Amino acid sequence: MGIFEVFMIVFIPAGTLLLNAWRKNMNGTKRWLQLAYLFVSLAMAGSPLIYVRSIEPNHTALAVVLAGVAFFWFAIVGGRSAKT
Numbered sequence: 472m473g474i475f476e477v478f479m480i481v482f483i484p485a486g487t488l489l490l491n492a493w494r495k496n497m498n499g500t501k502r503w504l505q506l507a508y509l510f511v512s513l514a515m516a517g518s519p520l521i522y523v524r525s526i527e528p529n530h531t532a533l534a535v536v537l538a539g540v541a542f543f544w545f546a547i548v549g550g551r552s553a554k555t
Contacts, residue, residue, distance in 0.1 A: 475527065479532060483544060486515050490548050504553035516545035 477518060490512055519538040523530045 472533065473531065476531065476533050476537060479534070479541060482519075485536070486545060487548055490515070490545070496499070512545050512548065516542050527551075541549055 483522075490508075493508055497508060519541045523534050523538040527534070
């Protein structure tokens with residue numbers, strides 16, 4: 472298991488907690504903060520996939536699976552309403 476896999480195992484739960492805490496504090500906030508939240512969640516979803524596909528030439532099956540999980544997971548978590 473490489474450093475990327477360990478990072479992703481820690482990144483997915485920690486990123487989820489971060490996005491959930493940020494979303495709970497967004498009630499009635501300015502529009503630019505909501506757009507920042509959207510862009511951060513999209514970056515959290517896409518950056519592992521970009522890393523696996525273009526930067527890391529020797530990726531493992533676990534790295535691909537974790538990048539795919541992060542891609543869909545952060546898109547779902549980031550797309551939720553601020554009221555939930």
